[in-house]
Amino acid sequence: MIKCPNCGTFNTDRDQCSECNSPLNERKKKHETRKEKVKSELIEQVIYEKENPNLPERLKRHKYAVVRAFGWILFSVIWVVSAIVSAFVWFVTMVAAG
Ligand SMILES: [Zn+2]
Numbered sequence: 148m149i150k151c152p153n154c155g156t157f158n159t160d161r162d163q164c165s166e167c168n169s170p171l172n173e174r175k176k177k178h179e180t181r182k183e184k185v186k187s188e189l190i191e192q193v194i195y196e197k198e199n200p201n202l203p204e205r206l207k208r209h210k211y212a213v214v215r216a217f218g219w220i221l222f223s224v225i226w227v228v229s230a231i232v233s234a235f236v237w238f239v240t241m242v243a244a245g
Pocket of ligand 1: 151152154155156166168
């Protein structure tokens with residue numbers, strides 16, 4: 148079922164409106180392109196969020212307590228890992244220097 152953008156008549160499996168002969172395919176195509184655009188934007192957003200180092204900060208401000216808790220856990224894990232890495236770098240530097 149495609150609603151005619153010109154007169155509002157519903158047409159089934161037609162390229163043109165049965166009432167006013169307006170092309171119906173164009174609207175359908177536009178809709179599909181928009182859907183694709185939304186999909187790619189969603190993927191870009193997911194990639195951005197994955198690459199964004201401030202993800203724990205944003206999770207901590209989330210409206211859901213569960214997500215906030217996850218944000219704090221993630222934040223703690225990142226903090227501990229960076230502390231270990233810093234200690235390791237410090238250790239390697241000391242060994243290399245001394
Ligand atoms: Zn029409």
